[in-house]
Amino acid sequence: MPIRIYNTLSKKKEIFEPKDPGKVSMYVCGPTVYDSCHIGHARSVIVFDVIARYFKAKGYALTYVRNFTDVDDKIINRANELGLDIKEIAEKYIQEFYEDMDAINVERATIEPRATEHIDAIIRVIEKLIEKKIAYSIDGDVYFAVEKFKNYGKLSGRRLEDMEAGARVDIDKRKHNFFDFALWKSAKPGEPAWDxxxxxxxxxxxxxxxxxxxxxxxxxxxxxxxxxxxIFPHHENEIAQSEAAFEKPFAKYWIHNGFVNINQEKMSKSLGNFMMIKDVLKLYHPEAVRLFLLSNHYRSPIDFTDKALSEAGAGLDKIYALLERIEKTFGPTSDNDFEQAGNEKYWKKFCAAMDNDFNTALGIGNLFDAVRNANRLLDKHEGDLSSQTAEAIRSERTQIIKMGKILGILLESPLEYFDKKKSQSIEKQSIDSAEIEKMVHEREEARKSKQWAKADQIRKQLADMNILLEDRPEGTVWKIGD
RNA sequence: GGCGGCAUAGCCAAGUGGUAAGGCAGUGGUCUGCAAAACCAUUAUACACCAGUUCGAAUCUGGUUGCCGCCUCCA
Structure with a gap:
């Protein structure tokens, strides 16, 4: 089935046809490295991470380029504030970027180039534009003349005439048009500079x-x-530069992700409501963060709230609980049969959702369908599993893991997941697990001798300590409440 | 002012012409000593409002209202 992608350029969903069959070339704008990454960066990176994973899973040879902008006004300002070199600032935040991305299971792009390492290539493009008289230099600055590029505005749907009316006021008199933008900026004293x-x-x-x-x-x-x-002005300007310089169509498909709001408000400096990735991860499991961010369509805005994150965490628990249940029933499972799940129903539905403009929200719905069905099979046939049913459950597990791989979740073993969760809560709420084990044991003894009142009393005590019990066939398991 | 987006149950959310996925929460049941977990059932006479096209619309067209984004750095 072909992949369909909503193309910002045409404002329509289009069937994806790569330039070279079987290959995909993708460029995504990465961060300007002058500060820590916030949850909005996380969304963008995760959306394209999932897209990249999906292309690879579909068998495409993907070349994925994600850049670092490591020279710009903001970095220079930050360097001045801290009395550091811009290189040091860039390096610091690039390292931090990688730490954050590793923490939220984002795979590396194929190539991750930095602007400062491509100055020659940049100069060559500018020279080309000057040769073609589409760019002009003044006092060491070089500007792109937007009026010389007849399709200026085709991505953002703006027309120069419409925009100019309100914008004529504080025009830089040296520029031919208000919307002309800098290709090259002359160095002021103390600024980083290249010949x-x-x-x-x-x-x-x-x-x-x-x-x-x-x-x-x-x-x-x-x-x-x-x-x-x-979209505007950055990508609009990229199109203008590239198509003017090379006289070929630039990117064929343009994909843009929506914003993350915090409690219905845009993240902004004045509101001081930036959620940094590293802070979010102190409170929520990285996979819960991914599940949350992927639970809306990538083009829609998404509202970051504690409630939404907790719900995502509850959903994740539910999936891991099933995986744990399957492992308990069948013993540790290997991924040997991984490829065979390709024909199975839930995976197919998941792919159909992804094929339709990377509809991860629908895909997650399919994942939960599979979870429910596997639970249902286990419920129905517990203790009496025919080989056919066992096969079905194994297949569903494999499909669930496979979907998880695209979404970048379910990468831990259920044991790891619940252990980690437990030990984190123990730490956070300073719980004495030895004491709890003792009480749980005591209660089990009481239950064995049918001293229900005593057992219930211990359970109540534990509940007051925010400890929840599950009496499973194989014994009592305790968990920490939220 | 220009350009664009959104409006679906208590909450989140998918669904672009054929009669409303999924998650969370709720209610009833199965299971359990009782619970928990899991499962089953149930929860929108209906998709902001009005008009139109159509055999048929949440889905298309026009209008109204409300919310939001971009146009300055921004994921």
Missing amino acids: SPWGQGRPGWHIECSAMSTQYLGESFDIHGGGKDL
Whole structure:
């Protein structure tokens, strides 16, 4: 089945046809490394991580480029604030980015280029634009002349005439048009700078993506992605630069993810409501964060609330609980039969959802269908599993894991998952597990001798300590409440 | 002002022409000494409102209302 993708350029879902059959080239705008990553970065990175995983699972040879913007005004400001070199700042936040991404199970892109390592390539593109008289230099700055590119505005649906009316006021008189943007910025004293035909300076923001995408993916490639806010001006400008320079269509499909709101408000500096990834991870399991972020369609806004995160955590518990149950029934399972699950019903439904513009929300629904069905089979046939039923349950487990792999969840063993969860809660709530074990044991003894009142009293005591019990056939298990 | 998006049960959310996935919460039941977990059943005469197209619309068209985003750095 073909993959269909909503293309911002056409504002329609289109059937995905890669430039080279069987291969996918994808460029996604990565972070400007001047601060820690927040939950909005996480969403964007995770959305494209899932898209990348899915392409690979479908058998495409994927080349995925995600850049680091490691020179720009914000980095320079931050470096000045802290009295550091911009290289040190960039390095610090790149390392932090990797720590965050590893923590939320984001796979590395194929190539992760940095702007400062591609200055030559950037200069070459600018020179080309100047040759074609689409760019002009003034006092060491170089600007792109938007009026020279006739399709300017085709991605964002803006027309220069419409935009100009309100914008004429504080126009930089040196620029030919208010919307002309910098390709090269001359260096002010103390700023990082590179030699160029226009003197010492540094690249403008947009040009690095044109230069690097061309270098690694070619002048035309399949997919370009990023947050919705990048549509204008960043991506609009990239198209203008690349198509003007190379006279070929730039990216064929444009994918943009929606924002994360915090309690219905946009994250903003004035509200001070940025949720940093590392802080979120102190409270929630990384896979719960992923499950939450993928539970809405990637183009819609999503509201970050404690309730929503807890619910995602409850859902994750439910899946792991099933996996644990299956392991208890069948013993530790291997992934040998992994490939064989390809034909199975839930995986197929999941793929159909993903094929339709990466509908992870629907896909997660399919995953829960499989969970419910496997539980149902276990309930119905407990203690009396025919080989056919066992086979069905094994297959469903395999399918669940396979879906999880695309979503980047269910990567732990159930034992690990629940143990980790337990020990974290123990730590957080300073619970004495030896004491609890003792009480649980005491209660089991009481139950054996049918001293129900005593057993219930101990259970009540534990409940007051936020300890919940499950009397399972194989013995009593205790958990910590939320 | 220009451009764009959204409005589905208590909450979150999928669904772009054929009669409402899934999750959380709730209620009843099975199981259990009682619970918990799990399962089963149940929970939107119906998809903001109005008009239209159609045999048929949450889904298409026009309008109304409300909310939101982008247009300055932004995932």
